[in-house]
Amino acid sequence: MSLGVYVCSGCGIGEVIDVEKLAAKFNAKLHPFLCSSEGIELIGRDISEGVDKVVIAACSPRVNTDVFRFEGVVVERVNLREGVAWSHEANEETQALAEDYIRMGIAKAEKTELPEGEEKVVSRTILVVGGGIAGITAAIEAAELGYEVILVEKRPYLGGRVVQMYKYFPKLCPPYCGLEINLRRLKENRRIAVFTNAEVESISGEPGNFEVSIRINPRFVTDACTACGECVKACPAERPNEFNYGMDKTKAIYLPHEMAFPMKYV
Missing domain, CATH: 3.40.50 (Rossmann fold)
Incomplete structure (x- = not known):
């Protein structure tokens, strides 16, 4: 020394x-x-x-x-x-x-002694929990930096509360203005995997090497859905429209909103 x-x-x-x-x-x-x-x-x-x-x-x-x-x-x-x-x-x-x-x-x-460095292999996959505007933005920007991204949202669609608004401050424009651009970027980026109707069940491991279990709840609609709307015509049952804060009703099988991502019925 x-x-x-x-x-x-x-x-x-x-x-x-x-x-x-x-x-x-x-x-x-x-x-x-x-x-x-x-x-x-x-x-x-x-x-x-x-x-x-x-x-x-x-x-x-x-x-x-x-x-x-x-x-x-x-x-x-x-x-x-x-x-x-x-x-x-x-x-x-x-x-x-x-x-x-x-x-x-x-x-x-x-x-005092300098700590000895320890090299570890860390995961380059990022988990984003929550598919609101903040979550969508985080997922897109991380993917554009080269990371693999998993985006998990508990609702059957992305956009969060913002997409439910009529207009928002300061420009007083509908939320679809910015949402349409971000959803297109999300869809075109192959590094992003989106899971809607899903929740994080457990997290284990350590920083840089977490293991996460995700539970995907059923949509009760097959992946072959093309959002044609024919199922709505055939469905007799109705339910409160959660997207519209229960102020009206939808059929039991429904499309969350006109710009839903993914564009599939629930």
Whole structure:
């Protein structure tokens, strides 16, 4: 193990803390602006020469995260700016506080080891639950990025609540305007498998490798349905029209709405 400690004197740190005393105490390298290209080069040069654990005593670890990112080494940030210099007056107690912060940073760096990487084969199939406008959009955009997509909707049609609206804000146009385009994109994309009248029964596994069981409820209409409408003429029974919030009735066999996807009776 080779440890490198670096103290920054910029942003008012050197006006409150005796940074030269700190550097001498911890055998650290002092720089006026560690986040500058020269400061980063200083740390990078030491890493190339064998330093594998870096303690940076400067600003809060909540800032300059990308700047102080060095691959393959342990990096520990010590907050001297917000935690000490900007919140305390210059005195012996503040100096001691800065020293304690650095001691803690060094101890943490010494006991920290980089995690060993583990390669796993992950699934490139995405499950989208819910076939409303948000679900349709997510499925299309994921498929257009090259992923296989399974879209599951519990109703016998896609579109969700939006498709049941007469008009919607702000353009006050019917939902079919945007829905027609998205359904065409959905139908033309071979990477998307759509299951309506279906529900997720169980999910097991882990991120990147889930196993999902889907229950497909019967439509009681064969896949050979062409939506010709002849079955409606022959059906005597009626039922409340769920699509129209029960305000009228449909036959027991029905097409959910005029742009139903899939275009099949239920």
